[in-house]
Amino acid sequence: MRITLTVNGEEHRADDVWEGESLLFVLRERLGLPGSKNACEQGECGSCTVYLDGVTCCACLVAAGQADGREVVTVEGLGTADELHPVQQAFLEAGAVQCGFCTPGLLVATHDLLAREPDPDDAQVREALSGNLCRCTGYEKILDAVRLAAGRQR
Amino acid sequence: MTASPTTSPTTARPTTADGVGTSPPRPDGTLKVAGEFAFASDLWMDDMLWGVTLRSPHPHARITGIDLTEALATPGVFAVLTHEDVPGEKHYGLEHQDQPVLAIDRVRYQGEPVALVAADHPEVARQAAKRIRVDYDVLAPIVDAERALLPDTPHLHEGGNLVRHVRVRTGDPSPRAEVVVCGDFEVGMQDQAFLGPEAGLAVPDGEGGIDLWVATQWLHVDQRQVCSALGLPPDQVRLRLAGVGGAFGGREDLSMHVHGCLLAQHTGKPVKMVYNREESFFGHVHRHPARMHYEYGADRSGQLVYARATIHLDGGAYASSTPAVVGNAGTMGLGPYDIPNIQVDCFGAYTNNPPCGAMRGFGSVQTAFAVEATMDLLAAELGLDPVEIRVRNGFREGSRAPTGQVIDAPAPVAELVEKLRDLPLPAPADVAGPLDLRHLPGGVANSTHGEGVRRGVGYAVAYKNVAFSEGFDDFSTARVRVSVVGGQPVTTVHTAAAEVGQGLVTVEQQICRTELGIERVVVAPQDTSVGSAGSSSASRQTYVTGGAVKAACESVRRLLLTSAATRLGREVDGLWLGPGGAVLDEGGEVTISLVDLLGDDHVEDTVEWRHRPTYPIDEETGQGDAHVQYAFAAHRAVVDVDVDLGLVKVVELACVQDVGRAMNPQAVVGQIQGGSAQGLGLALMEEIQVVDGRITNPSFTDYLIPTILDVPPMPIEVLEHADPHAPYGLRGVGEAPTISSGPAVAAAVRAATGLALPRVPIRPADITAPTSE
Ligand code: FES
Ligand code: FES
Numbered sequence: 001m002r003i004t005l006t007v008n009g010e011e012h013r014a015d016d017v018w019e020g021e022s023l024l025f026v027l028r029e030r031l032g033l034p035g036s037k038n039a040c041e042q043g044e045c046g047s048c049t050v051y052l053d054g055v056t057c058c059a060c061l062v063a064a065g066q067a068d069g070r071e072v073v074t075v076e077g078l079g080t081a082d083e084l085h086p087v088q089q090a091f092l093e094a095g096a097v098q099c100g101f102c103t104p105g106l107l108v109a110t111h112d113l114l115a116r117e118p119d120p121d122d123a124q125v126r127e128a129l130s131g132n133l134c135r136c137t138g139y140e141k142i143l144d145a146v147r148l149a150a151g152r153q154r
Numbered sequence: 155m156t157a158s159p160t161t162s163p164t165t166a167r168p169t170t171a172d173g174v175g176t177s178p179p180r181p182d183g184t185l186k187v188a189g190e191f192a193f194a195s196d197l198w199m200d201d202m203l204w205g206v207t208l209r210s211p212h213p214h215a216r217i218t219g220i221d222l223t224e225a226l227a228t229p230g231v232f233a234v235l236t237h238e239d240v241p242g243e244k245h246y247g248l249e250h251q252d253q254p255v256l257a258i259d260r261v262r263y264q265g266e267p268v269a270l271v272a273a274d275h276p277e278v279a280r281q282a283a284k285r286i287r288v289d290y291d292v293l294a295p296i297v298d299a300e301r302a303l304l305p306d307t308p309h310l311h312e313g314g315n316l317v318r319h320v321r322v323r324t325g326d327p328s329p330r331a332e333v334v335v336c337g338d339f340e341v342g343m344q345d346q347a348f349l350g351p352e353a354g355l356a357v358p359d360g361e362g363g364i365d366l367w368v369a370t371q372w373l374h375v376d377q378r379q380v381c382s383a384l385g386l387p388p389d390q391v392r393l394r395l396a397g398v399g400g401a402f403g404g405r406e407d408l409s410m411h412v413h414g415c416l417l418a419q420h421t422g423k424p425v426k427m428v429y430n431r432e433e434s435f436f437g438h439v440h441r442h443p444a445r446m447h448y449e450y451g452a453d454r455s456g457q458l459v460y461a462r463a464t465i466h467l468d469g470g471a472y473a474s475s476t477p478a479v480v481g482n483a484g485t486m487g488l489g490p491y492d493i494p495n496i497q498v499d500c501f502g503a504y505t506n507n508p509p510c511g512a513m514r515g516f517g518s519v520q521t522a523f524a525v526e527a528t529m530d531l532l533a534a535e536l537g538l539d540p541v542e543i544r545v546r547n548g549f550r551e552g553s554r555a556p557t558g559q560v561i562d563a564p565a566p567v568a569e570l571v572e573k574l575r576d577l578p579l580p581a582p583a584d585v586a587g588p589l590d591l592r593h594l595p596g597g598v599a600n601s602t603h604g605e606g607v608r609r610g611v612g613y614a615v616a617y618k619n620v621a622f623s624e625g626f627d628d629f630s631t632a633r634v635r636v637s638v639v640g641g642q643p644v645t646t647v648h649t650a651a652a653e654v655g656q657g658l659v660t661v662e663q664q665i666c667r668t669e670l671g672i673e674r675v676v677v678a679p680q681d682t683s684v685g686s687a688g689s690s691s692a693s694r695q696t697y698v699t700g701g702a703v704k705a706a707c708e709s710v711r712r713l714l715l716t717s718a719a720t721r722l723g724r725e726v727d728g729l730w731l732g733p734g735g736a737v738l739d740e741g742g743e744v745t746i747s748l749v750d751l752l753g754d755d756h757v758e759d760t761v762e763w764r765h766r767p768t769y770p771i772d773e774e775t776g777q778g779d780a781h782v783q784y785a786f787a788a789h790r791a792v793v794d795v796d797v798d799l800g801l802v803k804v805v806e807l808a809c810v811q812d813v814g815r816a817m818n819p820q821a822v823v824g825q826i827q828g829g830s831a832q833g834l835g836l837a838l839m840e841e842i843q844v845v846d847g848r849i850t851n852p853s854f855t856d857y858l859i860p861t862i863l864d865v866p867p868m869p870i871e872v873l874e875h876a877d878p879h880a881p882y883g884l885r886g887v888g889e890a891p892t893i894s895s896g897p898a899v900a901a902a903v904r905a906a907t908g909l910a911l912p913r914v915p916i917r918p919a920d921i922t923a924p925t926s927e
Binding site: 018033045088095098126131132137 | 192275853
């Protein structure tokens with residue numbers, strides 16, 4: 001099948017997509033956007049978190065066909081290496097990035113949290129990020145990063 | 155230039171910003187937050203194929219036939235391979251070459267690789283793999299490590315089921331003590347659960363050689379094993395580090411390395427392999443589950459008199475690093491305590507369970523659960539508190555380890571636990587303000603309103619060797635070059651040391667800045683075109699590769715200053731490298747800038763660096779100077795336990811660790827917090843459940859790792875008692891926090907419940923329906 005979708009503001013088309021493919025596979029392997037990560041492909045880790053029509057979801061759980069005609073924002077759409085988004089900058093500075101595999105998903109989830117709740121308390125942050133596993137940091141520095149980003153966005 | 159000086163006539167004078175002791179941002183951090191960093195599973199090439207592995211469904215079986223016909227006939231399939239297609243050595247392994255590249259006539263664990271497929275789409279490859287017909291003659295699995303060692307148990311490998319037995323004997327063999335405590339303890343099988351799945355891309359070079367981009371911990375040891383399996387010399391097998399999404403020991407053994415290369419060679423095309431989460435659980439080794447019997451004797455004042463321990467580690471189907479894990483658990487299995495009379499037996503056995511090998515803490519994690527619980531039993535028996543018993547018996551500088559080795563560096567066990575005791579405790583649940591369900595065990599599941607909730611506090615100490623032990627030739631290689639780029643001096647550092655997330659690349663930059671005063675430092679991509687750096691494991695990489703980078707910088711500095719002296723027609727004495735790339739004289743005046751000195755030229759040296767030697771232990775007594783350095787940490791855990799429902803909420807997990815020198819304070823704290831969370835996971839939730847040799851929970855749905863809701867605030871205090879023998883006085887950091895956090899959590903749960911809880915992870919039913927007491 002053929003699907004068309006807007007990713008980070010740009011229209012993309014993918015041909016010969018097999019029905020079983022996920023949005024994550026299409027992004028990573030067909031559109032050359034590997035920023036969203038494939039840590040479990042079962043909806044358990046949050047590494048593949050993206051916006052789909054403005055709502056965050058696990059791209060690994062979305063069938064490619066379901067994304068047809070819709071709008072996707074990935075970590076690559078938040079900011080680039082040359083121009084980081086304040087949330088990305090805060091993760092970098094706070095030491096919230098070790099191996100970095102969880103980072104793209106956490107960035108999208110944090111971006112979403114701060115858009116909804118610019119001044120979250122720790123319990124709210126924990127609840128909002130509880131679907132994103134990180135094996136390296138123990139989460140303390142991720143909390144620091146969210147606090148830093150929230151402080152700067154205020 | 156290949157001089158290899160270990161000392162230099164000139165010394166560094168600290169000058170430049172972002173050197174050792176500061177926390178500059180990671181050089182790979184910007185790409186990682188931008189989503190532009192290429193992890194191994196992100197690699198991509200035009201025209202590449204996808205490789206998949208067919209694995210054994212049985213823990214133990216004979217293979218009586220393999221039929222590839224249907225798989226080969228699948229459209230889109232380019233190759234289907236079995237052991238017959240392995241051109242070189244058909245077995246590999248880190249210490250024993252006992253693991254088949256692809257099963258030959260027998261499988262010894264569920265998930266053992268049997269055949270490979272390459273196809274133009276991963277789904278096609280998976281479908282084709284399902285069409286491979288393998289006939290198995292199923293055998294009864296051996297699933298118990300102790301039973302595996304009984305004389306009448308069938309042998310899984312030639313030579314029997316014992317991988318290694320370490321005996322440690324010292325002092326009086328039949329000592330008497332006024333107070334004796336003992337216990338039987340068990341630790342379940344933990345998984346590294348790194349987030350970045352095993353992945354790599356193998357690219358044939360068209361001339362019989364191959365380039366492999368892969369996520370690993372030690373490029374050269376992989377290269378050795380890949381070469382032997384492919385029957386190729388090292389110059390035809392080039393390994394390059396692909397972005398690593400965490401490792402924790404799980405990437406010390408080969409995963410897809412040889413498989414990807416075989417498929418690439420057979421098809422003549424690039425082949426990418428990426429494990430999914432389920433396959434990842436089958437595709438790497440786990441932490442050894444342990445069964446341990448401990449007995450400690452002490453006098454009435456609480457001074458330890460003797461210790462006896464019997465430790466059984468289940469190595470699973472293949473040896474992997476079991477011999478070294480047994481060595482560690484045996485020689486360090488009594489914790490950091492002075493004990494005059496000792497009798498330890500540590501066994502590692504082959505079984506048909508999943509293979510076990512390296513994981514953060516390497517042998518000390520398991521024994522620490524037993525040691526620290528036994529110390530608490532002793533304290534309770536004597537009416538001492540858990541801090542006091544550790545203060546009275548803890549190692550100090552000059553103590554003797556059970557191996558007889560004198561600890562000739564700071565060993566501040568008493569200070570660690572006293573500092574923990576002095577930290578303020580979190581406010582009790584009932585005065586912390588209005589009842590907030592989110593903070594109770596069970597959280598918003600609304601399972602309790604605090605009725606059955608009890609608080610407990612527990613302490614534990616970690617003790618772990620740093621770097622490789624028992625006479626291993628443990629070295630690293632670094633190449634450092636200074637050149638002029640765009641009118642500025644630049645240092646380039648090239649090593650094969652794997653950056654697995656821990657931040658080594660940052661520390662390499664910091665060392666170069668400190669030694670050479672040049673702000674800009676480029677870390678070259680890690681590959682096998684420079685000498686081996688050894689493994690990114692055993693908390694050794696900052697020590698050993700850091701030592702190599704420092705030594706290479708010292709050599710380069712000497713070469714630069716000598717060249718400056720020659721140019722200026724003066725003695726080298728008194729010249730030094732100032733900040734910003736200037737050669738200064740005694741008075742701090744610029745004599746010549748590096749830009750002028752070098753012009754279009756560069757100065758470079760490659761240095762191999764070793765820590766001081768270690769020695770094998772005596773087979774009968776376990777005596778010997780086996781280890782080079784020890785790391786020490788301690789944790790205090792505060793938990794709330796719902797005793798009705800068996801739910802545990804960790805309220806706070808504080809750690810004090812001696813790191814010798816905090817090379818990068820932010821990274822040090824990050825390592826301690828990450829390691830602490832993994833220990834918490836083992837205490838409360840993380841276990842690969844193996845029933846009759848089969849893994850029943852190979853997914854993140856069922857294998858639970860701590861989420862941000864499970865991990866509490868983790869206050870950290872870092873001590874810096876320099877180790878006089880180590881570069882900059884540093885001490886390996888990464889593993890110690892994983893060792894003490896789990897036992898501290900378990901101790902806190904025992905304190906809250908009054909239960910013995912001899913097994914981790916502690917399951918809700920262990921609390922609500924305890925089998926003992
Ligand atoms: S990869 Fe999508 S949730 Fe884990
Ligand atoms: S930084 Fe490695 S998983 Fe989060």
